[in-house]
Amino acid sequence: MPRIGVFVCQCGNNIAATVDTKKVAGEMSKLPGVVYTCDYKFMCSSPGQEMLRNAIKDNKLDSIIVSACSPHMHEKTFRKAAEAAGLNPYKCEITNIREQCSWVHHDSTKKAGTIKSIDLTRMTIERLKKNKPLKKIKIPVKKRGLVIGGGIAGIQAALDMADGGIEVVLVEKEPSIGGNMARLSETFPTMDCSQCILTPKMVEAELHENITLYTYSEIVKVEGYIGNFRVQIRKKARYVNEDLCTGCGECIEKCPFKTESAFEMGLAKRKVIYTPFPQSVPNIPVRDAPNCPKIQKDKCGACALVCGPKCIDFKQVDKIVTEEFGAIVVATGYQLMPNERFGEYGYGRIKDVINGMQFERLASSSGPTGGEIRRPSDGRVPQSVVFIQCVGSRDEKKGVSYCSKVCCMYTAKHTMLYSHKVHGGQSYVFYMDIRSGGKRYEEFVRRAIERDGAMYLRGRVSRVYEKDGKVVVQGADTLSGSQVEIEADMVVLATAIVSRDGADSLAQKLGIGCDKYKFYNEYHPKLRPVETVTAGIFLAGTCMGPMDIPDSVAQGSAAASKALALFSASEMTREPITALVNKTTCNACWDCVIACPYSAIEKDGVKNRQGTVVRRLAKVNDGVCQGCGVCVAACRSKSIDLAGYTDEQVFAAINAF
Amino acid sequence: MKIPYYPGCTLNTFAKGFDSSARQSAQTLGFELSELKQWNCCGAAFPLTPDNVMGLTAPAKVLANASKDGAEVMTLCSVCYNVLKRTNKVIRDHRERRRVINGFIEEDYDGSLSVIHYLEVLRDKIGFDKVTAAVKRPLKGVKTACYYGCMLLRPFEDMGIDKAEAPVIFEDLMKSLGAEPVEFPNKIECCGAHLAMNNEDVVTRLSGNVMKSAVGMGADIIVTSCPLCQYNLEKSQARVEAETPGYKGVPIVYFTQLLGYALGQDVEGLGFGESKWDARELLKGKVTA
Ligand SMILES: Cc1cc2nc3c(=O)[nH]c(=O)nc-3n(C[C@H](O)[C@H](O)[C@H](O)COP(=O)(O)OP(=O)(O)OC[C@H]3O[C@@H](n4cnc5c(N)ncnc54)[C@H](O)[C@@H]3O)c2cc1C
Ligand code: SF4
Numbered sequence: 001m002p003r004i005g006v007f008v009c010q011c012g013n014n015i016a017a018t019v020d021t022k023k024v025a026g027e028m029s030k031l032p033g034v035v036y037t038c039d040y041k042f043m044c045s046s047p048g049q050e051m052l053r054n055a056i057k058d059n060k061l062d063s064i065i066v067s068a069c070s071p072h073m074h075e076k077t078f079r080k081a082a083e084a085a086g087l088n089p090y091k092c093e094i095t096n097i098r099e100q101c102s103w104v105h106h107d108s109t110k111k112a113g114t115i116k117s118i119d120l121t122r123m124t125i126e127r128l129k130k131n132k133p134l135k136k137i138k139i140p141v142k143k144r145g146l147v148i149g150g151g152i153a154g155i156q157a158a159l160d161m162a163d164g165g166i167e168v169v170l171v172e173k174e175p176s177i178g179g180n181m182a183r184l185s186e187t188f189p190t191m192d193c194s195q196c197i198l199t200p201k202m203v204e205a206e207l208h209e210n211i212t213l214y215t216y217s218e219i220v221k222v223e224g225y226i227g228n229f230r231v232q233i234r235k236k237a238r239y240v241n242e243d244l245c246t247g248c249g250e251c252i253e254k255c256p257f258k259t260e261s262a263f264e265m266g267l268a269k270r271k272v273i274y275t276p277f278p279q280s281v282p283n284i285p286v287r288d289a290p291n292c293p294k295i296q297k298d299k300c301g302a303c304a305l306v307c308g309p310k311c312i313d314f315k316q317v318d319k320i321v322t323e324e325f326g327a328i329v330v331a332t333g334y335q336l337m338p339n340e341r342f343g344e345y346g347y348g349r350i351k352d353v354i355n356g357m358q359f360e361r362l363a364s365s366s367g368p369t370g371g372e373i374r375r376p377s378d379g380r381v382p383q384s385v386v387f388i389q390c391v392g393s394r395d396e397k398k399g400v401s402y403c404s405k406v407c408c409m410y411t412a413k414h415t416m417l418y419s420h421k422v423h424g425g426q427s428y429v430f431y432m433d434i435r436s437g438g439k440r441y442e443e444f445v446r447r448a449i450e451r452d453g454a455m456y457l458r459g460r461v462s463r464v465y466e467k468d469g470k471v472v473v474q475g476a477d478t479l480s481g482s483q484v485e486i487e488a489d490m491v492v493l494a495t496a497i498v499s500r501d502g503a504d505s506l507a508q509k510l511g512i513g514c515d516k517y518k519f520y521n522e523y524h525p526k527l528r529p530v531e532t533v534t535a536g537i538f539l540a541g542t543c544m545g546p547m548d549i550p551d552s553v554a555q556g557s558a559a560a561s562k563a564l565a566l567f568s569a570s571e572m573t574r575e576p577i578t579a580l581v582n583k584t585t586c587n588a589c590w591d592c593v594i595a596c597p598y599s600a601i602e603k604d605g606v607k608n609r610q611g612t613v614v615r616r617l618a619k620v621n622d623g624v625c626q627g628c629g630v631c632v633a634a635c636r637s638k639s640i641d642l643a644g645y646t647d648e649q650v651f652a653a654i655n656a657f
Numbered sequence: 658m659k660i661p662y663y664p665g666c667t668l669n670t671f672a673k674g675f676d677s678s679a680r681q682s683a684q685t686l687g688f689e690l691s692e693l694k695q696w697n698c699c700g701a702a703f704p705l706t707p708d709n710v711m712g713l714t715a716p717a718k719v720l721a722n723a724s725k726d727g728a729e730v731m732t733l734c735s736v737c738y739n740v741l742k743r744t745n746k747v748i749r750d751h752r753e754r755r756r757v758i759n760g761f762i763e764e765d766y767d768g769s770l771s772v773i774h775y776l777e778v779l780r781d782k783i784g785f786d787k788v789t790a791a792v793k794r795p796l797k798g799v800k801t802a803c804y805y806g807c808m809l810l811r812p813f814e815d816m817g818i819d820k821a822e823a824p825v826i827f828e829d830l831m832k833s834l835g836a837e838p839v840e841f842p843n844k845i846e847c848c849g850a851h852l853a854m855n856n857e858d859v860v861t862r863l864s865g866n867v868m869k870s871a872v873g874m875g876a877d878i879i880v881t882s883c884p885l886c887q888y889n890l891e892k893s894q895a896r897v898e899a900e901t902p903g904y905k906g907v908p909i910v911y912f913t914q915l916l917g918y919a920l921g922q923d924v925e926g927l928g929f930g931e932s933k934w935d936a937r938e939l940l941k942g943k944v945t946a
């Protein structure tokens with residue numbers, strides 16, 4: 001006979017107002033197997049827990065029930081208390097008589113509430129009788145971190161993890177780390193030069209003993225689970241031997257062919273063998289194979305002739321490596337919405353209509369004009385520039401519904417940079433609202449307007465067209481209620497920040513969620529902002545949505561600290577609520593394999609002594625199983641059960657009703 | 658190739674030249690406009706409230722009849738094109754409205770027709786390169802302003818003939834004829850449309866803006882695919898000329914008329930109406946062949 005104890009909580013008046021707790025306890029004491037009952041004002045208080053512990057010891061209880069609030073609130077508390085008194089924690093069950101009973105009853109005679117509480121508690125007692133002691137699952141943790149994406153967010157995450165003593169692999173798909181920040185000229189609100197604050201971090205990442213950089217690489221496949229991910233990474237052929245290359249740049253110098261530079265966003269050309277920008281990390285050139293005549297038709301080969309250490313390798317092929325990690329930080333960043341969608345602004349047709357990132361390149365001292373603001377069509381210094389904000393942002397019809405968050409700020413920055421570089425030049429800004437929430441941000445915008453003389457016009461632009469070498473902008477000034485027409489020399493569009501092409505396929509590989517704009521979803525927008533629903537995978541930076549550098553860096557650090565917490569022990573424990581396969585009845589139909597949303601079930605086999613597989617059957621991976629129970633419902637031969645929620649337990653509870 | 662053709666009222670009355678030049682050009686290019694056996698007015702305006710089903714019955718009847726003649730129907734007038742294409746979409750996409758409309762017109766039409774424009778036939782079925790090959794009198798040096806107006810392009814998710822904000826189909830056609838299209842800012846702006854009936858001032862101002870911007874960019878001639886635009890522009894031009902110092906009027910014609918001319922058809926058969934700004938003189942002066 002079991003020795004069960006029942007503890008009924010009054011929760012002050014929360015439960016006691018509509019439930020007669022004394023009566024519930026009294027009724028329960030009549031049931032076979034129940035040897036101790038009581039009710040108490042606050043079971044979760046210290047004296048309440050102590051009472052529970054003592055009752056277990058004094059009455060030699062082998063299992064207990066606490067009828068109180070939702071198990072989400074205090075299941076942990078009471079299981080701990082039970083464990084302290086020598087019980088297996090899974091021999092403690094909670095009956096929810098608050099959220100699901102007392103709170104939904106208003107009857108001060110306590111009749112309905114009491115009857116329901118008695119029913120619920122009785123059901124739990126019968127269920128508890130079938131409870132088996134369970135053991136927490138321990139899984140080993142591989143103490144290595146993977147960071148995907150080498151923008152500022154990813155670099156920060158890698159550095160913090162590495163400083164914490166963890167080996168980190170940083171995978172970047174471009175030939176250099178740095179991301180979008182490497183393109184920026186100066187940065188709001190302090191106007192420090194982007195390269196000057198970024199490159200030290202890039203170099204630190206390159207030289208850090210705990211960091212391995214895989215640039216020009218991409219993720220092929222991700223398997224496994226928290227603490228134990230197996231990741232296949234494709235290292236794309238650079239056609240340059242990375243181990244030998246000294247980064248002298250001779251090959252780039254001598255390469256006779258040029259093509260469009262993606263880094264300069266169409267404003268300049270680069271060689272076919274190239275590094276994206278002078279401060280690239282690593283400083284090892286990459287061959288743009290589709291444009292290289294040597295690769296395509298076996299002509300040229302100038303680079304191989306001049307390379308001292310003989311590292312040019314025309315036969316190099318992609319390499320796939322498989323590595324193991326305990327945690328993954330995803331920091332794949334953003335891109336700008338293709339402006340071609342906005343025909344009314346003439347982007348793509350009118351040369352002197354550019355986007356914000358192109359303006360950054362014009363203003364950057366390492367950019368195609370050496371930091372002089374010169375317009376793309378004829379290289380003249382524009383005497384007037386119109387900036388148009390919210391191009392695609394906050395525009396459900398043609399663009400995206402959200403605010404891109406940083407464009408108000410960088411447009412103010414652009415007007416300042418422009419007025420500092422072109423004395424006497426006039427800038428105009430068409431805006432919908434000015435959103436400058438952030439430390440010293442509003443002051444920054446005021447400075448652009450008041451000190452640097454940017455003319456802010458509240459309204460939208462309807463059309464941009466070319467006339468006699470000018471770019472004419474027609475729009476509305478809604479504050480004065482008039483139509484305006486400005487003959488400018490150049491137009492800059494603050495285009496919406498959107499997710500990267502391919503963000504969704506990476507999400508699929510990782511098993512994380514994304515929203516309708518393909519930005520990655522955090523576990524909880526307020527309380528778990530850098531975690532994903534998949535344990536062990538964390539997020540940082542603009543892959544989650546538009547944000548500025550300070551926020552991206554903060555998130556990089558936050559994601560790293562989450563990973564470091566995981567790495568702080570060599571094993572992690574998990575709740576043992578996982579699926580169990582009955583090996584004798586499983587007939588290998590694989591319905592569960594298809595049903596499992598977490599890919600936690602493998603097709604396994606039983607081998608004989610000779611090592612040949614004699615039977616096939618399903619095997620649940622405890623590390624991955626989330627205990628959702630979908631497979632239990634899917635299995636036609638009833639060969640899967642959920643520990644802690646077996647059919648036997650559930651039916652016992654139902655039958656007791 | 659025979660293409661079921663819905664001319665619409667205006668092309669049967671006021672814009673006969675649009676119709677005849679289109680038919681002749683089709684013949685030269687190897688296709689035939691086969692007029693629907695039975696058709697009525699398209700209603701000339703797409704109702705702006707979703708519950709105005711009555712306003713959809715006239716175009717629905719046209720479509721239902723057209724569906725008996727083939728799988729597609731082609732139009733020339735921008736307004737007809739707009740009304741028919743949008744009505745067709747409503748019938749196709751909204752089950753309940755389809756049921757009500759069919760009840761009214763006593764038909765059982767499901768919206769499966771494809772409504773196309775003559776320009777699309779030239780671009781997608783014939784090909785502009787084929788058009789070029791058929792040109793006998795290249796329009797060299799003729800600076801054409803391609804005036805789209807509203808109806809051909811908008812709303813862009815319904816019309817889809819070209820990019821609503823930066824269309825090129827007209828210009829591409831003009832280039833294939835050897836002409837020099839000029840970019841002008843007002844090419845997709847409104848001419849004033851039906852306000853012609855009750856507010857001439859507005860029409861004169863809006864049509865005036867279109868013409869001034871086209872001529873300001875160096876246009877010799879304005880081409881359109883809309884009888885209403887053609888009417889409004891032509892009608893306003895005298896006043897614009899009188900009120901705008903330095904403005905000299907230009908011919909306002911249908912694209913099919915230039916097409917027919919370039920394909921070598923007899924000028925007199927192209928239906929250029931009597932006008933103070935006669936396209937024939939301009940063409941004679943510029944094009945020698
Ligand atoms: C015009 C403009 C001006 C701005 N000015 C400022 C400013 O003055 N101050 C400020 O605070 N913020 C500014 N910002 C915002 C700033 O650019 C971002 O906050 C910051 O760059 C975000 O960094 P990130 O690491 O999240 O993303 P990114 O910089 O986009 O980095 C992501 C990295 O991941 C890599 N990657 C992507 N996908 C994969 C993949 N599948 N596998 C491997 N690698 C991948 C990319 O190549 C890239 O290197 C500006 C933004 C714009 C558009
Ligand atoms: S020449 Fe050779 S060593 Fe120098 S950068 Fe090129 S590949 Fe590297």
Ligand code: SF4
Binds near residue numbers: 404433
């Ligand atoms: S940050 Fe400013 S410019 Fe950018 S979308 Fe938001 S409101 Fe528009």
